[in-house]
Amino acid sequence: MKKKIKQPLTIEQKIRTRRILSFSVFIVFIFAGIAGWRYLYTLPSNLPEGQNTRVPLRKVLDGNEKVFSMLTLSNNHLAKTFPKEKAVKKPRVNGMYGLRNDADTTNWQLHLVKANGDTITITLDSIKALPKTEIVFDFKCIEGWSQVTHWSGVRFSDFVKHYGLGKEGAMNYVGLITPDKQYYVGIDMPSALHPQTLLCYEMNGEPLPVKQGYPLRLIIPTKYGIKSLKRIGTICFSNQRPKDYWAEQGYDYYSGL
Numbered sequence: 001m002k003k004k005i006k007q008p009l010t011i012e013q014k015i016r017t018r019r020i021l022s023f024s025v026f027i028v029f030i031f032a033g034i035a036g037w038r039y040l041y042t043l044p045s046n047l048p049e050g051q052n053t054r055v056p057l058r059k060v061l062d063g064n065e066k067v068f069s070m071l072t073l074s075n076n077h078l079a080k081t082f083p084k085e086k087a088v089k090k091p092r093v094n095g096m097y098g099l100r101n102d103a104d105t106t107n108w109q110l111h112l113v114k115a116n117g118d119t120i121t122i123t124l125d126s127i128k129a130l131p132k133t134e135i136v137f138d139f140k141c142i143e144g145w146s147q148v149t150h151w152s153g154v155r156f157s158d159f160v161k162h163y164g165l166g167k168e169g170a171m172n173y174v175g176l177i178t179p180d181k182q183y184y185v186g187i188d189m190p191s192a193l194h195p196q197t198l199l200c201y202e203m204n205g206e207p208l209p210v211k212q213g214y215p216l217r218l219i220i221p222t223k224y225g226i227k228s229l230k231r232i233g234t235i236c237f238s239n240q241r242p243k244d245y246w247a248e249q250g251y252d253y254y255s256g257l
């Protein structure tokens, strides 16, 4: 009787087997990836009003927020500053939400909503009467560009002190809204009270150009440009996250640097 002798595989056969195996693994991973992604989008979003970041992604972002705020705020981290000569003469303009209607800057007044619901109105002159601070820093947009720019105004923390906003300043968030309510941002209070956060009325030593937020804008160097709201109409305070234009589009609420 003839015994069948098992031949060892040739090199070509071995390569073929491995190729089939690795290709199968590759296909399995692709389908696992697609299934995982689909699953993520069946999960509820934990934020109200279309702030549509899925819960697991939101958790990652919240974790990042904790780490970043520990790094950037606990040891009094300051954004790097530059000498004035380094500032660009004609900074680029980016983002026009809430700026398209020019008429409402003529009788501009800032509306400040206090914790008890009262609104006080504040003129530009009374803001200019507060101690003036300047900063030259590298302004960073999430679109991937940055430029060194020069701004002056009032520290947000000085503003809070001057208007006796102790109760408001102890709340978790500050919300800023353009007069026409087309653009709005929310800022966590520790970042708002950071010494480099300014209510700004000058760029390169001149009143703000209209497209750059005349008469008053926020400058917050510890965050991406999306948070530096131009043309502030209303400032309010809250323990819940105020509405935020780009967070509603899925961007990170904290947007720290």
Ligand SMILES: Nc1nc2c(c(=O)[nH]1)N[C@H]1C(S)=C(S)[C@@H](COP(=O)(O)O)O[C@H]1N2
Pocket (backbone or CB within 6 Å): 091, 092, 093, 094, 095, 096, 097, 098, 099, 140, 141, 142, 178, 183, 211, 212, 225, 226, 227, 228, 229, 230, 231
């Ligand atoms: N009112 C308003 N403020 C805004 C925006 C906007 O669209 N509307 N865009 C933001 C973004 S994405 C950036 S990068 C900066 C750009 O500021 P600049 O135009 O002074 O360069 O403004 C921020 N503030």
Ligand SMILES: [Mo]
Pocket (backbone or CB within 6 Å): 094, 095, 140, 141, 142, 143, 225, 226
């Ligand atoms: Mo931006």
